[in-house]
Amino acid sequence: MTDDLLLDMRDVSVTFDGFRAINNLSLALRPGEMRAIVGPNGAGKTTMMDIITGKTRPDTGTVRFQGRDLTRLDEPAIARLGIGRKFQKPTVFEALSVTENLLLSLKGVRAPFAVLMARRSAGERERIDRLLHLTRLEAVADQPAGGMSHGQKQWLEIGMLMGQEPELLLVDEPVAGMTDAETMATADLLREINRTRSVVVVEHDMDFVRALGVDVTVLHEGSVLAEGTLDAVSADPRVIEVYLGR
Amino acid sequence: MNPFSTRAPRSLRGVIWMAAAVVAAAGGLAAASLLPEGNPLHASVFVVSLAGKYLSYAMLALAVDLVWGFAGILTLGHAAFFALGGYAMGMYLMREIGARGVYGNASLPDFMIFLSWKSLPWYWWGSEHFAWAAVLVVAVPGLLASVFGWLAFRSRVSGVYLSIITQALTYALMLAFFQNGLGFGGNNGLTDFKDILGADLHAPLTRAVLLVATGVLLATSLLAARFVVGSRFGSLLVAVRDAESRTRFLGYRPEQAKLLVWVFSAMIAGLGGALYVTQVGIINPGEFAPANSIESVIWVAVGGRGTLCGAVLGAILVNLGKTLFTAWLPEFWLYGLGLLFICTTLFLPNGLMGLWRHVRKPPPEEVTPEVADTQGDEA
Numbered sequence: 001m002t003d004d005l006l007l008d009m010r011d012v013s014v015t016f017d018g019f020r021a022i023n024n025l026s027l028a029l030r031p032g033e034m035r036a037i038v039g040p041n042g043a044g045k046t047t048m049m050d051i052i053t054g055k056t057r058p059d060t061g062t063v064r065f066q067g068r069d070l071t072r073l074d075e076p077a078i079a080r081l082g083i084g085r086k087f088q089k090p091t092v093f094e095a096l097s098v099t100e101n102l103l104l105s106l107k108g109v110r111a112p113f114a115v116l117m118a119r120r121s122a123g124e125r126e127r128i129d130r131l132l133h134l135t136r137l138e139a140v141a142d143q144p145a146g147g148m149s150h151g152q153k154q155w156l157e158i159g160m161l162m163g164q165e166p167e168l169l170l171v172d173e174p175v176a177g178m179t180d181a182e183t184m185a186t187a188d189l190l191r192e193i194n195r196t197r198s199v200v201v202v203e204h205d206m207d208f209v210r211a212l213g214v215d216v217t218v219l220h221e222g223s224v225l226a227e228g229t230l231d232a233v234s235a236d237p238r239v240i241e242v243y244l245g246r
Numbered sequence: 247m248n249p250f251s252t253r254a255p256r257s258l259r260g261v262i263w264m265a266a267a268v269v270a271a272a273g274g275l276a277a278a279s280l281l282p283e284g285n286p287l288h289a290s291v292f293v294v295s296l297a298g299k300y301l302s303y304a305m306l307a308l309a310v311d312l313v314w315g316f317a318g319i320l321t322l323g324h325a326a327f328f329a330l331g332g333y334a335m336g337m338y339l340m341r342e343i344g345a346r347g348v349y350g351n352a353s354l355p356d357f358m359i360f361l362s363w364k365s366l367p368w369y370w371w372g373s374e375h376f377a378w379a380a381v382l383v384v385a386v387p388g389l390l391a392s393v394f395g396w397l398a399f400r401s402r403v404s405g406v407y408l409s410i411i412t413q414a415l416t417y418a419l420m421l422a423f424f425q426n427g428l429g430f431g432g433n434n435g436l437t438d439f440k441d442i443l444g445a446d447l448h449a450p451l452t453r454a455v456l457l458v459a460t461g462v463l464l465a466t467s468l469l470a471a472r473f474v475v476g477s478r479f480g481s482l483l484v485a486v487r488d489a490e491s492r493t494r495f496l497g498y499r500p501e502q503a504k505l506l507v508w509v510f511s512a513m514i515a516g517l518g519g520a521l522y523v524t525q526v527g528i529i530n531p532g533e534f535a536p537a538n539s540i541e542s543v544i545w546v547a548v549g550g551r552g553t554l555c556g557a558v559l560g561a562i563l564v565n566l567g568k569t570l571f572t573a574w575l576p577e578f579w580l581y582g583l584g585l586l587f588i589c590t591t592l593f594l595p596n597g598l599m600g601l602w603r604h605v606r607k608p609p610p611e612e613v614t615p616e617v618a619d620t621q622g623d624e625a
Contacts, residue, residue: 053495079497091492093485100481109478110497112506116479164496 005064006031006168006198012051012061013222021047022058023222029168034190034199036209036230039219040242045202046088048219049170053085054078065168080110084166088173090153094146098137098156101145102128105163127163134189135159151182158189169193171201175208187211206230218242261472264555265465272301272461276454294453296569298525300562301460305467305518307545307561308554309511314543315552316475317507318487319404323412324515325538326419327387331516332529333423334386336436337370338379339447339523343440356438357431367429376443383520384513391512392505399501399508404490413536420534435530442524453525460521464558467514471554474510483507544587550597559598 007029014022022044029035037045050056051063054075063070070078079085093101106127109118132138135155140148145156154174161169171190175183187208190199194214203209209216209230216233218225226236233239275297278289306328313319345352349359354366372378394415398408426432445452474480485493486500493500523529542561549560564586572579594601 075491075494076497076499079495085495087492091489093481093488093492095484095488096481103478104481104485104493104498105496110499112479112482112499112502115482115498115503116474116477116506118478120478160496 004031005029006033006066007052007200008062008064009048009052010062012058012063014047014051014056014058020222022051025061025219025223027217027224029198029200031167032194032198034194034201034212034214036212036214036216037200037202037219038204038206038209038216039225042221043219044222045219046172047222049085049172049200049202052078052170053083076110079164079166082165082167083170084161084164084168085170086157086161086172086174088176090150090157092145092148092153092156092160094144096145097142098132098145098148099128099141101156102131102159102163105160107163107165131159131163134162150177151179154178154186155189158186158193162193166197168198168200171199173203174201175203175205180207183208184211258472258476260553260555261468264558265468268301268304268468268558269458269461269465272297272457272464276457279450279454279457291450291453294450294457295525295527298453298457298460299522300565301457301464302518302522302525303542303545303565304558304561305464305521306515306542307549307557308464308467308471309515309518310542311546311549311551311554311557312471312474312511312514313504313508314546315554315557316480316483316487317504318490319504319508320406320409320543321412321539322409322536322543323414323416323539324511324542326412326416326534327391327512327515328519328522328538328542329416329419329423329529329531329533330387330390331383331519332523332533333430333436333519334382334516335379335520335523336439336529337373337382337430338376339439339442340436341370341374342442343438346440347438355431355436357426357434358429361426363429370429379520384516387512387516387519388509391509395505395508399504402501413539416534416539417536420531420536423531423534431530433531435528435532436523437528437530439524439527447524447527456521456524460525463517463521467517468554468558471514474507475554479503479506541583544583544590546597548586548590548594548597550599553597553599556597556599563598 005028007027009025009027012022012025013020025044025048027048037048039045047056051058052070054070054073054077058071065081065083068081073081093104096104103120103124106124108124109115132141135158137152137156137159140152145153148156158174174190175186178186183205190201190212193199201212215228216230217227218233218239220242225242226233226239275289275294278287279291279294281288306324309327310321310324313321340355343355347356349356351359354363358366398411403411422428423430424433430436439447441447442452442456475483482493482498482503486503490500519529519533545560545564546557547560548564549558550556564583568579568583571582590597596603
């Protein structure tokens, strides 16, 4: 059964200076699935993303992606395998234009010499046009990304993620600081993306999670507290205690 | 216009203009130096060698701008690559002296005889060939930069820590080259050159040709640097400069990108050093002095970091200023240089090129959108 899973984290633990950020965490994702991860601050959501993308190495446990062991690989190698990550704070290359940002993200050449000699092909132009359309950034395509609004930067970063053509997208708090309308538009966009790719979304905003309409994993103190539909999870007394109690 | 815009500094037209201006100026001055002495347009040998020196320094500045302006690596040791290129050329020029040295030995330079050496050390082999020297001029700085860069970037050393180790690198090389036993003439360095490729180094024609060659090689380096920063690799460098860890999650290895531009930059610096030695006539360990590297950073800051043309302009103008200033008030030059750097940082963060863009392009509220757009395309 293991081979059917896209992402398979088993018994993963990581300790920072004696603090157990992740404690025997196991998480499995089927191909094509979208999963929302919720949990209070310090529950280990971002650390979990760091482990999957190679930024942090787990002390124990295994992380497999399409059957391959990720714990031996570094960030670029994992990115090239097909895992894309969107950070909580939008990180776009501010001095570059929107188009240049997208061009750098496109799946393809990565070796320095190849990048030096690369010329923009017709295929790449077409892919960029499609991404500009998807992210509604056509009008500002040649403007520096640094001049964009917060929402536009979020969308540009999502466009860059799409450009990487990853099998799995990790999205960290995509609607933080967005208006309600932008939040719902983002939920639509993620559902659209999920038609072709697997997605893991970390988010605090419950309205947004409800709009996604997917299974939810609740993290607490570095472990999985509950897993299931949003309604089932919300009714779980342990979840209620973590969120409301004490 | 936009504070984040980088289009104008990487302008191809600007670089072509600058390259053409450099070649024209070098050619014009070289031609003027060949006029008879009574001619009012005659340029003296002193002026020609001074111009050659400035253009060689401009290559060092260009090299610094490539790594500092575009990849964010604040190097405080680039003069080491410049000096190594200079020594590689100096070795050839020493061998060209042949039996005309004080001791009259056809194969050993004077300083080796003075040290009672019986034969050339292995690293001097082949140095009598100009072609081999031309290879070493770029290969030695390139090799040192590869090793240094590979170690530093792989360990993710960056920022001020990297600046400090580049400074340590050039200082260590300076101490090493002061040693007589190293085989590069110790304190005195390499000097008393006579010929290059059989041509008398002191003849006006040779000097004119060297100046033109320097101008052409500077222009070529400028265009090559523009090719690098104008390519997709150039975008990657800027991405690495501004958000290095983000590039990793896109599947790039920033340490490789930095290594590539670092080595390329060291080679340009080496070439500059080689041209410098042919025209200045001496290379000694003083060229490795940390202050030289810091000065080259100031040239770039004054001209405008991350603009390529600014580096060339800054190197020429600051050195021209230095020549004039040290003639009038030699003891105050360093204060002047320091003041210049402080003023640039405070009032001209984008250097002379930033000032130039500001003059050419008034603030946005004064122009209509269409006009702004056309200008944006041109600049």
